[in-house]
Amino acid sequence: MQQVRTRFAPSPTGFMHLGGLRSALYTYLYARKNDGAFVLRIEDTDQQRYVEGAVEAIYRSLRMAGLNWDEGPDVGGDYGPYIQSQRKDMYLPYAQELVKKGKAYYCFCTKERLDGLRAQYEARGETFKYDKHCAHLCADEVQTRLGAGEPYVIRQNVPDHSQADFDDVLFGHIAVDTDTLDDMILIKSDGMPTYNFANVVDDHTMGITHVMRGSEYLSSTPKYNLLYDAFGWQRPVYIHMSPIMADAHRKLSKRHGDPSFEDLLNQGYLKEAIVNYIALLGWSPGDDREFFTLDEMVQAFDLKGLSKSPAVFDPLKLRHFNFTYLQRMDVDAFEAAMLPWIADAIDTTRFDTRRLAELLQPRCEVFSELAPKLGFLSEMPDYDTALFANKRMKTDAVSALTVLDELMPLLAAVPVWSEDALHDAVTAYIAGQGCKNGYVLWPLRIALSGWENTPAGAFEIAGLLGRQETLSRLGRSAAKLRAAL
RNA sequence: GCCUCCAUGGUCUAGCGGUCUAGGACGUCGCCCUCUCACGGCGGAAACAGGGGUUCGAGUCCCCUUGGGGGUGCCA
Numbered sequence: 001m002q003q004v005r006t007r008f009a010p011s012p013t014g015f016m017h018l019g020g021l022r023s024a025l026y027t028y029l030y031a032r033k034n035d036g037a038f039v040l041r042i043e044d045t046d047q048q049r050y051v052e053g054a055v056e057a058i059y060r061s062l063r064m065a066g067l068n069w070d071e072g073p074d075v076g077g078d079y080g081p082y083i084q085s086q087r088k089d090m091y092l093p094y095a096q097e098l099v100k101k102g103k104a105y106y107c108f109c110t111k112e113r114l115d116g117l118r119a120q121y122e123a124r125g126e127t128f129k130y131d132k133h134c135a136h137l138c139a140d141e142v143q144t145r146l147g148a149g150e151p152y153v154i155r156q157n158v159p160d161h162s163q164a165d166f167d168d169v170l171f172g173h174i175a176v177d178t179d180t181l182d183d184m185i186l187i188k189s190d191g192m193p194t195y196n197f198a199n200v201v202d203d204h205t206m207g208i209t210h211v212m213r214g215s216e217y218l219s220s221t222p223k224y225n226l227l228y229d230a231f232g233w234q235r236p237v238y239i240h241m242s243p244i245m246a247d248a249h250r251k252l253s254k255r256h257g258d259p260s261f262e263d264l265l266n267q268g269y270l271k272e273a274i275v276n277y278i279a280l281l282g283w284s285p286g287d288d289r290e291f292f293t294l295d296e297m298v299q300a301f302d303l304k305g306l307s308k309s310p311a312v313f314d315p316l317k318l319r320h321f322n323f324t325y326l327q328r329m330d331v332d333a334f335e336a337a338m339l340p341w342i343a344d345a346i347d348t349t350r351f352d353t354r355r356l357a358e359l360l361q362p363r364c365e366v367f368s369e370l371a372p373k374l375g376f377l378s379e380m381p382d383y384d385t386a387l388f389a390n391k392r393m394k395t396d397a398v399s400a401l402t403v404l405d406e407l408m409p410l411l412a413a414v415p416v417w418s419e420d421a422l423h424d425a426v427t428a429y430i431a432g433q434g435c436k437n438g439y440v441l442w443p444l445r446i447a448l449s450g451w452e453n454t455p456a457g458a459f460e461i462a463g464l465l466g467r468q469e470t471l472s473r474l475g476r477s478a479a480k481l482r483a484a485l
Numbered sequence: 486g487c488c489u490c491c492a493u494g495g496u497c498u499a500g501c502g503g504u505c506u507a508g509g510a511c512g513u514c515g516c517c518c519u520c521u522c523a524c525g526g527c528g529g530a531a532a533c534a535g536g537g538g539u540u541c542g543a544g545u546c547c548c549c550u551u552g553g554g555g556g557u558g559c560c561a
Contacts, residue, residue: 009561216556280510311497
């Protein structure tokens with residue numbers, strides 16, 4: 001049995017979108033699952049669309065995601081070059097071979113004539129189809145015009161009144177009437193092949209056995225197969241994959257503000273979480289498992305689990321995956337990973353970052369949301385003493401002031417400044433008062449943080465701030481209360 | 486318009502003729518825990534698009550309708 005060879009063939013038009021990444025993922029998984037080769041090919045036949053740095057962005061994203069390719073522009077291989085523009089010279093001879101076989105023809109029609117034709121079809125409410133005007137040119141005329149240097153394209157000669165069909169492993173047998181198929185352009189007037197032609201030639205010459213690509217190619221695949229048949233080439237196995245949508249109507253796209261893979265990374269999402277989440281957007285392992293490493297995905301991957309309908313991207317569920325991945329990190333790893341994200345918010349040399357990591361980890365879905373939660377640590381915020389009043393805690397400004405005044409000497413007397421010691425001291429005080437924890441802890445936490453909500457409790461905050469800062473804040477808050485009363 | 490594909494809760498999905506009073510996850514709602522915010526625990530609401538067939542029996546097969554996607558470029 002021949003070795004499975006799959007390819008991911010993006011065009012470098014910008015950055016790696018989640019849809020592209022997912023296509024690459026499935027393509028990669030299928031190759032690995034079958035001990036095959038995963039090939040990266042850059043489809044840059046459209047010179048107009050060249051974007052600076054786009055190829056590097058593809059490399060970067062793929063590597064980051066762990067989707068290592070066996071052959072490609074930068075790693076080489078036996079079927080190179082792997083960039084279409086560098087293969088430019090090999091397409092024309094293939095097209096000419098087709099012309100000889102009567103399966104393609106030179107076309108000299110101008111843009112103007114084509115536009116006029118298109119307008120006519122549109123007026124009649126019909127789908128545009130090239131009228132094969134140039135297919136009827138005699139060989140001599142073609143040679144003459146070619147010799148005169150007249151611009152030309154080469155078109156596929158699709159037979160009339162016939163059927164073109166193929167089988168897709170997901171969508172099954174698909175057959176269309178060739179009368180609905182246009183004579184698509186194979187070679188453009190600039191000498192470059194169109195995607196339509198290049199992909200066929202490249203997939204064949206690169207020995208690609210399984211063509212996995214977006215379902216937008218589903219309707220042109222019959223035409224590609226006419227080409228395979230004309231050459232006498234073996235058709236590849238086709239697996240068309242449905243797109244990732246932003247909502248029911250719109251495909252996910254950077255143009256509309258949807259995040260690219262690197263955007264998500266920059267927002268504080270873990271690459272493993274992203275890859276895991278998008279893997280499940282349109283693919284199911286068949287059981288209830290949701291969390292996979294890349295290797296586990298390879299083991300579990302099966303084309304049968306691919307969905308035929310588009311999948312809507314849910315940012316909330318991505319967050320959930322990221323949260324779960326963050327919770328699974330050990331504290332050391334979490335601490336190391338979180339530090340760059342909080343360095344701008346607080347002076348990390350001033351606080352026990354290990355303790356911070358312990359406190360923050362269960363409250364963190366995405367790294368980028370950490371910094372805003374820590375502002376109160378750096379500097380005591382300005383706040384309204386109304387915060388001390390809490391109905392459920394049965395506290396108000398008066399009770400708070402009393403508690404703070406009584407607490408300060410107790411805390412000042414704690415021999416070793418630790419959360420445990422603080423806890424013991426305050427708990428003893430609460431027991432002596434015979435009140436609820438909240439009656440004391442609510443005002444304490446407000447007095448220390450100035451915030452209604454904090455990612456830690458009173459003891460933790462006091463521990464983090466240290467003796468001096470804690471006592472200073474308590475003193476200032478008590479004064480503030482006194483002034484307000 | 487024409488060609489073509491798809492169709493289970495708000496979202497991702499399991500289901501491949503009886504085991505479905507339709508399972509899981511996210512989200513959502515309620516309760517518990519609780520010094521806040523979270524975490525966590527428990528519980529709830531929520532779907533087979535509609536209509537015809539086929540069959541003893543249909544979420545599962547067929548047809549139509551509806552809805553949605555894709556194509557209809559010298560873009561990929």
